[in-house]
Amino acid sequence: MMIELCDSADIAEGEIIRVDVPGCPAIAIARHEGALYVFPDRCPHADESLSEGWLEDGRVVCGVHFAEFELGSGTVHNPPVGCPNLSFFKCEDRDGKVFATLTGGPEHV
Numbered sequence: 619m620m621i622e623l624c625d626s627a628d629i630a631e632g633e634i635i636r637v638d639v640p641g642c643p644a645i646a647i648a649r650h651e652g653a654l655y656v657f658p659d660r661c662p663h664a665d666e667s668l669s670e671g672w673l674e675d676g677r678v679v680c681g682v683h684f685a686e687f688e689l690g691s692g693t694v695h696n697p698p699v700g701c702p703n704l705s706f707f708k709c710e711d712r713d714g715k716v717f718a719t720l721t722g723g724p725e726h727v
């Protein structure tokens with residue numbers, strides 16, 4: 619089931635925002651070249667917030683140890699030891715609202 623997260627206008631190009639959904643861990647939403655990406659607001663390396671990082675060349679950069687995750691595939695670059703890839707939730711922009719499937723957890727989409 620898809621859950622409404624926010625207005626799509628809330629996410630500017632090149633930005634990452636955090637969204638709190640009752641009953642769920644924090645969610646991050648990024649916009650790159652117009653497309654939206656929804657993923658856990660938790661770095662898979664050491665659980666730090668990814669919404670406090672930034673986007674660069676189509677990657678989410680974690681501001682703590684600077685792992686870089688490709689938007690879409692989640693493939694990690696410059697990983698600290700033991701850092702896995704990032705996973706994403708399925709999402710869509712419906713009439714100006716961002717919806718995502720949070721049940722079942724993130725996956726590579």
Ligand code: FES
Pocket residue numbers: 661662663664665666680681682683684685698701
């Ligand atoms: S917590 Fe993100 S790279 Fe270490």
